[in-house]
Amino acid sequence: MAWRNDERVWGTPMRVLHWAIALGVIGLLAVGWWMQDLPNGPRKIDIYKLHKSIGLTVLALMSLRIALRLVDRRRPAAPAMPAWQRRAARASHGLMYLLLLAMPLSGWLYNSASNFPLKWFELFRVPALSGRDETLKAISGAVHEYAAIALAAIVALHVAAALKHHFGDRDGVLRAMLPFASARPAPRAAAEPTKEQDP
Ligand code: HEM
Ligand code: HEM
Numbered sequence: 001m002a003w004r005n006d007e008r009v010w011g012t013p014m015r016v017l018h019w020a021i022a023l024g025v026i027g028l029l030a031v032g033w034w035m036q037d038l039p040n041g042p043r044k045i046d047i048y049k050l051h052k053s054i055g056l057t058v059l060a061l062m063s064l065r066i067a068l069r070l071v072d073r074r075r076p077a078a079p080a081m082p083a084w085q086r087r088a089a090r091a092s093h094g095l096m097y098l099l100l101l102a103m104p105l106s107g108w109l110y111n112s113a114s115n116f117p118l119k120w121f122e123l124f125r126v127p128a129l130s131g132r133d134e135t136l137k138a139i140s141g142a143v144h145e146y147a148a149i150a151l152a153a154i155v156a157l158h159v160a161a162a163l164k165h166h167f168g169d170r171d172g173v174l175r176a177m178l179p180f181a182s183a184r185p186a187p188r189a190a191a192e193p194t195k196e197q198d199p
Helices: 012-035 042-071 083-113 134-169
Strands: none
Touching (some): 012 042, 012 134, 042 083
């Protein structure tokens, strides 16, 4: 098990966080757009509560991910990647980090400005970030709505790029992030010359 990122794989903690957050975010985007059109009633309230609790969990996991990224170096880009692709990957990853913070924070702010109570999975109360405030409610609601569209678009591009790396370039970029990726040793020939290769 690789704890830290290296040339071959992302470390296990980064991989676990990547897939847990990806799963949560895809679910939250789908449920977020669906839940608003549900008829009012206890079922709608329960689904909103679940959306908020999972959203707060994503915020906690993102804080952990940022802390890890500060102490562990980034995996180097595949050597064959042209400079524009490296820059595009860096920019899109940075933008995703920003949106993955903006989404839960704007949701939390929207909930606070609407003066709704907030509990994490019915286990404990989460403090409000503000009192009732109509202007703040409108701004945070708009941020939540438009940042969701931007996030969905950039995730779609990100997934397309990952699949292109895997099936087109076959450069191991996706394998290095897969849940069961292992830090396989380099092929022997690459690591040390064999007898047959010796001059
Ligand atoms: C990564 C985290 C999150 C994602 C991806 C996400 C996604 C979404 C999406 C796509 C919608 C529907 C679009 C719209 O805003 O009108 C939505 C609505 C909503 N979200 Fe989130 N959300 C997240 C976190 C949160 C959190 C942490 C809270 C509150 C603590 C929250 C509260 C709400 C509420 C109250 C609505 C309904 C807004 C309305 O009825 O107008 N969300 N969310
Ligand atoms: C909501 C869904 C997703 C989000 C928000 C997301 C976000 C991210 C972010 C922010 C990174 C940069 C790594 C870091 O510095 O932490 C990353 C890396 C990566 N993601 Fe995703 N991801 C999602 C889904 C996916 C899916 C479905 C795939 C595969 C089809 C995928 C494949 C990868 C790969 C291969 C990398 C490593 C890229 C590299 O080494 O430069 N991701 N992802």
